[in-house]
Amino acid sequence: MKSISNLKLIVIFAALILASAASILIMTERRQDALIAEIYSEGKLLYTIDLNKVTESYTIELPHNTVLVEHGQISMKCADCPDQVCVRQGKIKNGAYPIVCLPNRVEIRITNKAGVDAVTGR
Amino acid sequence: MKRKIIIFLNVLLIIALGTSCSSKPKSVQSQIFAMDTVMSLTAYGKNSDEAVKAATGEINRLDKMLSANDADSEVSKINASSGSFVTVSGAVLRQIAVAKEVSDRSGGAFDISILPLVELWGFGTDKAHVPSNGEISEAMSKLNYRGIEATDSSVRIPQGTKITLAAIAKGYTSQHLCELFKGMGVSSAIVSLGGNVQAVGVKPDGSKWRVAVQDPNDTAKFLGTVEIADLAVVTSGGYQRYFEENGVSYHHILDPKTGRPAESGLSSVTIVCADGTLADALSTALFVLGEDGAIEYWRSYGGFEAILVTNDGRVVVTEGLKSSFSLSGSYKLQYAGK
Numbered sequence: 001m002k003s004i005s006n007l008k009l010i011v012i013f014a015a016l017i018l019a020s021a022a023s024i025l026i027m028t029e030r031r032q033d034a035l036i037a038e039i040y041s042e043g044k045l046l047y048t049i050d051l052n053k054v055t056e057s058y059t060i061e062l063p064h065n066t067v068l069v070e071h072g073q074i075s076m077k078c079a080d081c082p083d084q085v086c087v088r089q090g091k092i093k094n095g096a097y098p099i100v101c102l103p104n105r106v107e108i109r110i111t112n113k114a115g116v117d118a119v120t121g122r
Numbered sequence: 123m124k125r126k127i128i129i130f131l132n133v134l135l136i137i138a139l140g141t142s143c144s145s146k147p148k149s150v151q152s153q154i155f156a157m158d159t160v161m162s163l164t165a166y167g168k169n170s171d172e173a174v175k176a177a178t179g180e181i182n183r184l185d186k187m188l189s190a191n192d193a194d195s196e197v198s199k200i201n202a203s204s205g206s207f208v209t210v211s212g213a214v215l216r217q218i219a220v221a222k223e224v225s226d227r228s229g230g231a232f233d234i235s236i237l238p239l240v241e242l243w244g245f246g247t248d249k250a251h252v253p254s255n256g257e258i259s260e261a262m263s264k265l266n267y268r269g270i271e272a273t274d275s276s277v278r279i280p281q282g283t284k285i286t287l288a289a290i291a292k293g294y295t296s297q298h299l300c301e302l303f304k305g306m307g308v309s310s311a312i313v314s315l316g317g318n319v320q321a322v323g324v325k326p327d328g329s330k331w332r333v334a335v336q337d338p339n340d341t342a343k344f345l346g347t348v349e350i351a352d353l354a355v356v357t358s359g360g361y362q363r364y365f366e367e368n369g370v371s372y373h374h375i376l377d378p379k380t381g382r383p384a385e386s387g388l389s390s391v392t393i394v395c396a397d398g399t400l401a402d403a404l405s406t407a408l409f410v411l412g413e414d415g416a417i418e419y420w421r422s423y424g425g426f427e428a429i430l431v432t433n434d435g436r437v438v439v440t441e442g443l444k445s446s447f448s449l450s451g452s453y454k455l456q457y458a459g460k
Contacts, residue, residue, distance in 0.1 A: 043153040082248045097341050105155045116347055118312055118319040120392060121336030121357035
């Protein structure tokens with residue numbers, strides 16, 4: 001009787017290990033597929049969006065800016081600032097270059113940076 | 123025996139779970155809008171919280187001290203008292219010392235007394251426009267970096283002269299922040315002040331920091347990457363800030379010799395150097411000097427490495443970066459030797 005319960009325990013632990021290994025695999029897989037965009041205002045993180053999970057485009061209204069969120073890309077649709085640098089930059093699809101609206105202190109960045117720690121040249 | 127197996131399996135499970143959530147060192151990140159740009163600070167390990175907090179305070183303090191647009195700044199006080207000595211902080215003295223060295227060595231390609239020209243062109247304002255030849259000549263007559271005098275506590279600029287530290291202040295700030303981090307016991311950190319990048323030590327995993335250089339012809343792409351430890355990487359490019367008039371674009375890096383946007387045949391200059399202040403001044407100076415002048419400067423004085431992007435599609439890299447720079451764009455790579 002005792003030996004059977006031990007066998008059961010071994011089976012349970014083996015199943016647990018398999019399940020955890022599988023879930024780790026799935027989680028890392030998911031993480032690789034995510035394209036995370038972050039929207040900051042005054043340096044504070046307001047929104048975190050996985051652009052690859054966006055099925056239908058939508059806009060986010062900020063006090064002075066409108067952000068257009070689409071599948072795999074994000075852009076500043078309009079802004080009430082005079083220079084319109086952020087709007088002219090168009091859509092971004094990677095972390096090479098964040099969209100920054102300096103006058104309104106809004107920043108949109110994609111966190112996947114293709115293995116780099118910083119970008120020089122802004 | 124079976125109990126032992128169970129314990130062994132338990133240990134395995136804990137290890138598997140433990141490694142899957144890999145124990146990364148604590149990192150603190152902060153984003154600050156200052157000096158007309160967006161800054162990002164990242165520090166790792168112990169004291170990183172306090173260090174980032176202190177750094178934020180320093181950025182705001184320096185921003186107030188160094189802005190030519192703030193009437194209470196030290197720079198504005200120097201400009202308002204042209205002709206007489208003004209007591210200033212060590213931060214201003216250090217930038218003026220580096221500026222003077224780079225001005226002298228570049229034959230005036232870098233000049234902090236350029237403010238009258240910058241104001242005339244109106245860069246960064248909604249009044250940006252192309253001035254007349256007469257206006258440009260008049261503003262150019264006020265340029266006089268040679269007349270700037272500094273003691274160990276004060277500065278005097280010639281009467282009628284006005285200075286701006288815009289081309290060096292971010293570099294000084296990144297240098298200052300990295301020194302602050304080190305002083306507070308932070309051994310791994312990276313700051314990016316609107317593209318002025320400077321790193322403390324190496325990454326927490328012991329590998330070097332990978333800094334991407336933006337492609338001046340397609341800002342969504344990288345030109346290449348450079349691997350650094352304890353260095354500053356600063357880029358000046360005509361693509362960064364500009365305005366358009368009658369279909370022609372005018373970028374913000376003015377050549378003190380012509381009073382107009384520099385046309386030196388370069389589209390960007392990246393400097394890799396241990397001193398952030400020097401790196402910032404050099405990126406502007408070498409952009410104005412052009413390829414030949416830049417390489418000559420590097421050969422004569424050294425102390426830094428450079429990545430020059432030419433308008434004809436070449437990337438000229440000084441040989442000290444041979445092992446740390448890798449090109450990723452479709453440019454022709456050349457190395458410059460001593």
